[in-house]
Amino acid sequence: MLLEVIATTVGDAIAAEQAGADRLELVTGMKEGGLTPSAGLIEGTVRSVKIPSAVMVRPHSKSFVYDADDVRAMRRDIRLIRETGAAGIVIGTLTPQNEIDVPVLEALLEEAGGLEVVFHRAFDAVPDQIAAFRQLSGYKQITRILTSGGKPSALDAVDRMKELVELSRDSHITILAGSGLNAESLESFVKDTGVTEVHFGGAVRGPKGVEDDIAAEKIREIRDILARC
Numbered sequence: 225m226l227l228e229v230i231a232t233t234v235g236d237a238i239a240a241e242q243a244g245a246d247r248l249e250l251v252t253g254m255k256e257g258g259l260t261p262s263a264g265l266i267e268g269t270v271r272s273v274k275i276p277s278a279v280m281v282r283p284h285s286k287s288f289v290y291d292a293d294d295v296r297a298m299r300r301d302i303r304l305i306r307e308t309g310a311a312g313i314v315i316g317t318l319t320p321q322n323e324i325d326v327p328v329l330e331a332l333l334e335e336a337g338g339l340e341v342v343f344h345r346a347f348d349a350v351p352d353q354i355a356a357f358r359q360l361s362g363y364k365q366i367t368r369i370l371t372s373g374g375k376p377s378a379l380d381a382v383d384r385m386k387e388l389v390e391l392s393r394d395s396h397i398t399i400l401a402g403s404g405l406n407a408e409s410l411e412s413f414v415k416d417t418g419v420t421e422v423h424f425g426g427a428v429r430g431p432k433g434v435e436d437d438i439a440a441e442k443i444r445e446i447r448d449i450l451a452r453c
Contacts, residue, residue: 225414225450228400229443230254230425234268236438241273243443248277249314254425254434256285257345258314260301266308276311278342281332288318288346290328302335312339314370316346323350324359333365342368345403348375357388361395370400370423377404378413385417407445414453422450
């Protein structure tokens with residue numbers, strides 16, 4: 225079982241690694257769903273931890289629809305991320321109709337080179353997740369899809385998550401389950417869906433949630449639960 229934790233500072237990243245996280249999603253603007261962090265934050269994180277960091281590439285929080293200026297900015301950010309030695313990027317591109325925006329996706333993948341690519345929760349806005357999964361599986365660079373099964377909480381989408389996990393078994397893409405997960409329901413969720421990777425943000429922080437620091441004891445609790453799954 226792989227545990228990914230959102231980090232918004234170098235301190236977050238260090239605390240998450242020490243508590244047992246296997247992987248980081250590095251973002252800023254966590255309350256807005258995650259935006260591209262600064263060059264200094266990316267570089268500082270990569271230098272400070274040994275676990276892989278996947279960096280959010282999202283220039284604004286208005287939508288997952290990007291115009292030519294957005295794409296130029298995103299390509300420049302990806303070039304910078306490559307130079308830092310980060311393991312991967314986190315992207316999601318949609319049309320105004322909430323379909324996968326293939327031209328924009330392909331432009332970003334071209335820039336990504338050998339970086340691992342996670343398609344983020346823009347996936348939860350598409351009208352047909354099964355068709356979208358098959359479409360994304362045509363791109364070898366995309367190694368994970370972060371999803372809550374189309375619901376605000378993955379706990380409310382157990383059947384869809386199970387369906388996506390089963391679909392992924394014949395693919396190079398892994399389903400990374402995130403949003404709404406908690407320690408109380410994690411073991412049953414993992415057993416019911418078959419997911420092998422989980423993603424945590426506010427649930428492994430202090431009482432103020434996304435505005436608070438990483439709570440190492442919560443990560444250790446999640447780690448212990450995953451060890452039983």
